[in-house]
Amino acid sequence: MELSRKNLGIAASLTLEIDAKAKRMKSQGMDIIGFGAGEPDFATPSYIIEAAKEALDKGYTRYTPSSGIIELRQSICHKLLRDNKVSYEPNEILVSNGAKHSLYNIFQAILNPGDEVIIPLPYWVSYPEMVKMADGIPVFVDTLEEENFGMNLDNLKEAITSRTKAIIINSPNNPSGCVYSREQLEGIAQLALEHNFFIVSDEIYEELLYEGAQHLSVASLDPQVRDITLLVNGMSKAYAMTGWRIGYTAGNSKIIDVMANIQSHATSNPNSIAQYASLAALNGPKDIIKDMVSQFDSRRRFMVDRINSIDGISCTTPQGAFYVMMNINDILNRMHNGRVLGGSLDFADALLESKNVAVVPGIAFGADGYVRLSYATSKENIEEGLNRIESFVKELI
Ligand SMILES: Cc1ncc(COP(=O)(O)O)c(C=O)c1O
CATH class of the missing domain: 3.40.640.10 (Type I PLP-dependent aspartate aminotransferase-like (Major domain))
Known part of the structure; x- marks a missing residue:
């Protein structure tokens, strides 16, 4: 039977898909560095969790x-x-x-x-x-x-x-x-x-x-x-x-x-x-947000500097949220392991397969010359992930 024509044309959320793929690979024991996260890597503050428990106890x-x-x-x-x-x-x-x-x-x-x-x-x-x-x-x-x-x-x-x-x-x-x-x-x-x-x-x-x-x-x-x-x-x-x-x-x-x-x-x-x-x-108190923002800020600066230290890729400095748009225009159409990187999807796929690093292809945001990296992950992960990206870029011919 025919399904809704309008809704058959709706694409799956590429960002959620890539995050799920990276999580799946990780659960299979692979050493994945995930830059796909669209969520803070911090726990919900405890006073909020307590309020939820209280709501349960009160029968809400x-x-x-x-x-x-x-x-x-x-x-x-x-x-x-x-x-x-x-x-x-x-x-x-x-x-x-x-x-x-x-x-x-x-x-x-x-x-x-x-x-x-x-x-x-x-x-x-x-x-x-x-x-x-x-x-x-x-x-x-x-x-x-x-x-x-x-x-x-x-x-x-x-x-x-x-x-x-x-x-x-x-x-x-x-x-x-x-x-x-x-x-x-x-x-x-x-x-x-x-x-x-x-x-x-x-x-x-x-x-x-x-x-x-x-x-x-x-x-x-x-x-x-x-x-x-x-x-x-x-x-x-x-x-x-x-x-x-x-x-x-x-x-x-x-x-x-x-x-x-x-x-x-x-x-x-x-x-x-x-x-x-x-x-x-x-x-509730806002200092918890301030702590989170200050950690994001230090990771953001680290990520921006590190990306701009790698030949062939670059980024501007974001003023908000927790993402960096990494410009890959200069390395598109080059080859990695015999594969031409024609666009951001090829780049993201080849990077995940060869270096176990997950990024979101810019095409998901209408910007094929970029990939998005989230810094809602630890500094150690950011450091290791960018080392792997550097070695990936150096392997391009
Ligand atoms: C720009 C933007 N708007 C809205 C949302 C939706 O947020 P939520 O549905 O979790 O409140 C997101 C989540 O990633 C987002 O990035």
């Missing part, structure tokens, strides 16, 4: 309101006002099963067939597929490594058409680590207001900033911008809570209501225990 094991418990939605409002300087009411918040689910709900709620969504390159792997799942059309906008992959407003203007329904901005960015400046955000917001499209602002890496980089929520620019913005955030990256699956959207209540209706039929409430744990996380 039943359905909650589909949009999330009111206490959590209130705490999210409090956090958004405190950290992001934007004011929301609890009926403007929807708690979902991870920020990924929040984004999925958004595109289901705002898109009609043929609507275009602008996605800057390089992009997080799931954006184009989510847009397609909602019958939308992804439209890509180029950015330049020389401009730290920041938004180029001229390129953005060229991409806008009468069918533009939204733009996705992701700052700090996965995979480039770019953090948008106030000027860039103001430029995007002005174009969105002029041309009447939504801003989907994925702020999941907001806490992971280096060298004084500042995170600015585009919704905080002014009330009109707030009204066309859907702000997405979650617990995964800031609190090392990837497995707990809690994310949220803040936005105009008319859109939130549509998203809440979709969610109420698709999944009902996010896990009740994880919601109580998230409540504790948002109201």
Whole structure:
């Protein structure tokens, strides 16, 4: 029998696939260095785990309101006002099963067939597929490594058409680590207001900033911008809570209501225990995040310096998140063990097979001249992995 034509065209998540492959090889006893991780390598802080245990003991094991418990939605409002300087009411918040689910709900709620969504390159792997799942059309906008992959407003203007329904901005960015400046955000917001499209602002890496980089929520620019913005955030990256699956959207209540209706039929409430744990996380101490950021920072600097010390590959210095985009353009089309490295997939495959090092091919992010390395792994692993990458590059002919 024929399956859904629309969904047969949806690609698997390459990043999750590569991470799974590396984990599988490791479990078979192979000495794998994994640079594929999309999650902090730290444990969830103990005060959050305690809150989850307490929720279990108190019997918070039943359905909650589909949009999330009111206490959590209130705490999210409090956090958004405190950290992001934007004011929301609890009926403007929807708690979902991870920020990924929040984004999925958004595109289901705002898109009609043929609507275009602008996605800057390089992009997080799931954006184009989510847009397609909602019958939308992804439209890509180029950015330049020389401009730290920041938004180029001229390129953005060229991409806008009468069918533009939204733009996705992701700052700090996965995979480039770019953090948008106030000027860039103001430029995007002005174009969105002029041309009447939504801003989907994925702020999941907001806490992971280096060298004084500042995170600015585009919704905080002014009330009109707030009204066309859907702000997405979650617990995964800031609190090392990837497995707990809690994310949220803040936005105009008319859109939130549509998203809440979709969610109420698709999944009902996010896990009740994880919601109580998230409540504790948002109201708890922030020094744990600071410790994590300082470790990421030292690994980041080490990784950047080491990559730039290897002939043939290079990278710019990311300002946020925990990834480095390693430029492999100069070594593409060279040979390793008789195999031509025609693109980032060949590079990643040959590296994994010959040196047991897992990286994510840039093609997953629409940037085939790059591979992404995550520094959410120990310094020892980074050192050993980059030694192996150096020896791989030296073997190229
Ligand atoms: C840019 C970006 N947005 C959203 C997510 C989803 O996060 P989660 O669903 O774990 O909250 C991720 C996870 O890797 C991400 O990198």
